[in-house]
Amino acid sequence: MKRFNKLFITLLLLVTITISCQDEDLLEINNPTWETGVNTFGQIADGSAANFIRGDESVDLTFDWRWISVDQANTIVSVDFFVSWTESYVNVNGDAVTANHGTQLVNTATPAGNREDISFTLTQDDIAAAFAGTTYNYDDGNDAAVDVFTYAGKPNRNAGAGRAFIDGDSFILTWSLTGADGRVFEGWSPSVCTEVPGSNCQISWIVECGQVIADPSQTYTLALQDSYGDGWNGGALAVIVDGVATEYTIDDGSSEVYPVVVPDGATSVQFEYISGDWDSEVTFSVTTEKGNVIAKYGPSPPVGILTLDLCKENE
Incomplete structure (x- = not known):
């Protein structure tokens, strides 16, 4: 028992001496100060196009964006929006690869108030202006970086003809926030970006070829x-020329095989599948004069106006 008491007293003295030598500020662990943050949410606005349309610079994208302070302890006074641009291409070895052209302020x-x-x-002009002068080495055997907007390997890209992007x-789209207290919020954990309801950290879109046959x-x-x-x-494939439909079937x-002549002066043509009793037996294709297959569907084709592949057709 004496040995135990002696050991206990020695340990107690060591703890007392150790604590007495510490900075008192380091002992204030019962009331820590936590920095509070903000979440964000952005989306393409209702009524806006979902993507850029190649060759049609009149198509813009409109975004709705907000900042969120759950505890209302922060105020955001400024937000910078950035765009990152990547493009796919085929390198000298015939491999499909991706060129990353970086991130630019756009x-x-x-911002408005919390949750507003x-x-x-x-x-498209905004994005093109932000990336003006961007160069990249396309690994095409020339071993040199070239201007991305005039690269010979992408002849379809022609900013002067309304095709800056293809x-x-x-x-x-990403963003960086500045708070009233001077703090900058520009990165969030993946869980905040993808798992917190009503929050995200980016918006993505592409360039579509469009659905208007040139x-x-x-x-x-x-x-x-x-x-x-x-x-x-009972199934049929309808060709709709300037709003007038003609049906073709077996x-x-x-x-x-039906050759369908759309006369000179026509301004639009669409294709629509009309459901029959055994759609699982149905397949079809639509080919243009250029030899491009702009529609290939079935079995069980989607009912209604068909989405066309016009990337090559409108080149």
């Missing part, structure tokens, strides 16, 4: 097939 705004949206618009281009007045070839061989059972048998 807009600075004064602000709206702003970005045009299919294969992708963009990400030259609708031409001959289209409709190739229709039925896997069972008894026709389309009455009986396994295939039909």
Whole structure:
């Protein structure tokens, strides 16, 4: 017992001496000061295009954006918006690769209050201006960086003709916030960006080829097939020229080919699939005069106006 008491007293003295030698400020652990943060949420606004359209610089993107302080302990006084741009290309070895052209400031705004949206618009010209002078080494055997907007390996990219951006281009919008206390918020954990309801950290979009055929007045070839061989059972492929629809089908048998002439002066053409009793037997394709297959669907094609692949057709 004496030995135990002696050991206990010695330990107590050591603890007392150790504590007495510490800075009193380091002992204030019962009332720590936590820095509070903010979340953010941005989205493409209702009614806005979802993506840029190649060759149509009139298509802009409008965004709604807000900052969120859960405990209302922060005030954001300024926000900078940045765009990152990547593009796909084929290198000298024939490999599909991605060129990263970096991140540029595209807009600075004064945000509204906590949880209140602000709206702003970005045009293709805005993005092109931000990346003016950007160079990249496309690994095409020349071993030199070239201006991305005049690169010979991308002849479809022509800023002067309204095609500063083309299919294969992708963009990400991010942001950096400045608080009234001078703190800058420009990075969040993945869990905040992807798991917290009502919060995110970026918005992405691409360049679409569009759904307007540049030259609708031409001959289209409709190739229709039925896997069972008894026709389309009420199904049909409609060609809609300036709002007037003509239907094509297989009455009986396994295939039909229709040349469809859209006359000079036509301003629009669309294609629509009309459902039958056995859509699982139906396949078809639509080919233009240039030899481009702009639609290939089935079995069980989607019902309604068809999405066309016009990237090559409108070059």
